[in-house]
Amino acid sequence: MDDVAGLPARRAALRLLDAVLRKGLPLEAALDVAARDLTRADDRGFAHAIAAEALRRLADLDALIDSATRRPLPDDAKARSALRIALVQALAMDTPPHAAIATVLPLVHGGPRKLVHGVFGTLMRGGASLPTPPSLPPAVAARWERHWGPEVVAAAAALLAAPPPLDLIFAAGAEPSDQMDGVGLLPGHLRLPGRTAVAGLTGYGEGRWWVQDVAASIPARLLGTGEGRTALDLCAAPGGKTMQLASAGFDVTAVDSSESRLARLSENLARTGLSARIVAGDIMRWSPPEKVDAILLDAPCSATGIYRRHPDVLHRVRPKAIAELAETQAAMLDRVSGWLKPGGTLVYSVCSLEPEEGEQVAEGFLRTHRSYQAAHVSAGELPETIPVEGHRIRMLPGVFAEAGGADGFFIARFRRSAD
Numbered sequence: 001m002d003d004v005a006g007l008p009a010r011r012a013a014l015r016l017l018d019a020v021l022r023k024g025l026p027l028e029a030a031l032d033v034a035a036r037d038l039t040r041a042d043d044r045g046f047a048h049a050i051a052a053e054a055l056r057r058l059a060d061l062d063a064l065i066d067s068a069t070r071r072p073l074p075d076d077a078k079a080r081s082a083l084r085i086a087l088v089q090a091l092a093m094d095t096p097p098h099a100a101i102a103t104v105l106p107l108v109h110g111g112p113r114k115l116v117h118g119v120f121g122t123l124m125r126g127g128a129s130l131p132t133p134p135s136l137p138p139a140v141a142a143r144w145e146r147h148w149g150p151e152v153v154a155a156a157a158a159l160l161a162a163p164p165p166l167d168l169i170f171a172a173g174a175e176p177s178d179q180m181d182g183v184g185l186l187p188g189h190l191r192l193p194g195r196t197a198v199a200g201l202t203g204y205g206e207g208r209w210w211v212q213d214v215a216a217s218i219p220a221r222l223l224g225t226g227e228g229r230t231a232l233d234l235c236a237a238p239g240g241k242t243m244q245l246a247s248a249g250f251d252v253t254a255v256d257s258s259e260s261r262l263a264r265l266s267e268n269l270a271r272t273g274l275s276a277r278i279v280a281g282d283i284m285r286w287s288p289p290e291k292v293d294a295i296l297l298d299a300p301c302s303a304t305g306i307y308r309r310h311p312d313v314l315h316r317v318r319p320k321a322i323a324e325l326a327e328t329q330a331a332m333l334d335r336v337s338g339w340l341k342p343g344g345t346l347v348y349s350v351c352s353l354e355p356e357e358g359e360q361v362a363e364g365f366l367r368t369h370r371s372y373q374a375a376h377v378s379a380g381e382l383p384e385t386i387p388v389e390g391h392r393i394r395m396l397p398g399v400f401a402e403a404g405g406a407d408g409f410f411i412a413r414f415r416r417s418a419d
């Protein structure tokens, strides 16, 4: 069966869709198992690209499929996912239709092959197309409309239409080279077009910069310059914020519970020549030997703010998971609040578009921790393009829209009272 060229990549894409949609796994976490029989790196990349594009376009692909079947196929039917894979390639990835269907039919061999062939043929003959921008899944659109309004939902969908830009953050003292033709949205930031190859860019080998979305660079900026002060970067890996803090002069201890993600943090520090103490530990059990001047808690979250890079979150994050994560985040904030010196600064951040994980956790923390106050972001600390509300920043789709948008984020800053 694998004699059909390109079939193994499509089989891996089918397994990826199943892992995300039926088992609720993150796309990246499912890749090793789904692509286990792919020996070539580009096949693995292609399988990932097909699955990611199908997840970005899932609502519209399903509407097309439903328009061509007498009775709707079950959500988890293999025939539906095979059609999603064939259609997304033909309609959004420039694969010739005959190749898109020929590489998918063997996946339903011995099953609904005729149905898949028939539905695909009907849609292609009828001139089927996918809308621009793609539609968000109805449950996500309804949730975000309730929280943020229809303009934000429209802006979120618009961001799905184009590949996310490549954002570089420069180490203190390093400047973008003249050969890098990009846009700077914040000091020390440069935005290049999406799909720019990272390894070929000037300064990569010398570690003058690292890849980090402009929104993800805001939390560490709120701690200012370090000048030798001590900082705990909690939930630190793969280390974008650790590098910012080390580069700003903090004496940083980076803590994370994931050994594999910490290995990436170590590689990042080695490449950039920056240094931090690295601790593998669960912050709900570990505690620091002494209190510090600054804490950054970039808590684990639903990651719905990074939906365009990780479109699986649009389909597997449910309200129950959001509520459970909010409990974990509140417990983490409570635990780490004892580790800051009086007068020190605590920044809490999540790459989530859910107020339960952002605004509600931050306000709950202030209500229950009398030794902490809101630390307002003053005029001039950040450019006016950043939506600051007192001690909080809420990055929604729509911020920097003309420049290609930014990840969704929530950031809050607190100060511990001096004794």
Ligand SMILES: C[S@@+](CC[C@H](N)C(=O)[O-])C[C@H]1O[C@@H](n2cnc3c(N)ncnc32)[C@H](O)[C@@H]1O
Pocket (backbone or CB within 6 Å): 234, 235, 236, 237, 238, 239, 240, 241, 242, 255, 256, 257, 258, 261, 281, 282, 283, 284, 298, 299, 300, 301
């Ligand atoms: C949002 S990511 C961190 C991104 C990172 N701050 C950066 O800028 O590159 C959340 C991290 O929390 C870590 N994590 C989750 N639960 C943890 C725990 N109980 N203790 C320590 N780290 C934890 C995960 O391994 C993951 O690396």
